[in-house]
């Protein structure tokens with residue numbers, strides 16, 4: 001019964017990407033963004049994701065340049081960090097998630113916010129020029145925007161792809177409307193997630209399929 005299926009990983013990837021390119025309407029996207037979109041769709045199976053994709057003109061070049069220059073990658077969730085394929089990273093970039101830092105629960109209590117948002121406080125020292133990848137927690141994205149507005153370092157690019165029903169759409173809309181000079185890539189609405197965000201990062205990290 002299970003005899004007829006494809007066992008070659010490279011062939012599975014090749015067919016997947018060919019299917020996505022055949023079914024998704026990528027025509028309105030610049031080539032560099034289309035490559036990122038393909039990998040995001042690959043992570044979730046939704047070819048209509050393109051409809052909700054929004055990005056600033058410089059987002060992909062800025063993220064690619066920052067990664068090549070060795071910028072750290074800050075992730076809101078371990079799931080995002082775990083999904084980054086280390087061998088694709090162009091400069092052995094640090095992939096950092098501070099959610100499990102021992103100081104975070106206390107910080108969350110004192111700030112009156114979630115652990116995800118409190119963990120963003122620990123990014124301050126290396127935020128300038130970094131690549132930020134938010135795939136889970138809307139509060140982390142809101143907090144990042146507040147921090148940058150209050151004078152914290154400005155990341156080179158922000159992938160704002162949190163998922164969910166409470167604050168997800170609003171946090172992404174706020175990122176897209178930012179007047180802080182932040183380059184961004186978002187998925188409007190409720191859709192998002194760690195896998196999709198890691199997929200976007202993996203596309204930015206290397207042009208290899």
Ligand SMILES: C/C1=C2N=C(/C=C3N=C(/C(C)=C4\N[C@@](C)([C@@H]5N=C1[C@](C)(CCC(=O)O)[C@H]5CC(=O)O)[C@@](C)(CC(=O)O)[C@@H]4CCC(=O)O)[C@@](C)(CC(=O)O)[C@@H]\3CCC(=O)O)C(C)(C)[C@@H]/2CCC(=O)O
Nearest residue numbers: 077078079114115116136137138139163164165166193194
């Ligand atoms: C409100 C939260 C939401 N979480 C969602 C979806 C998923 N979260 C998973 C896991 C394992 C984690 N979520 C936390 C980040 C946790 N989730 C929250 C918070 C309560 C608040 C975040 C926010 O609203 O901004 C948050 C806890 C916090 O205080 O920050 C997590 C840290 C909880 C924990 O285990 O302690 C943890 C992240 C672990 C990591 O580092 O990777 C899920 C796997 C769900 C599950 O466990 O059942 C899932 C993953 C989705 C994904 O693709 O990333 C929502 C839906 C995003 C939700 C926020 C919106 C909503 O409810 O409407």
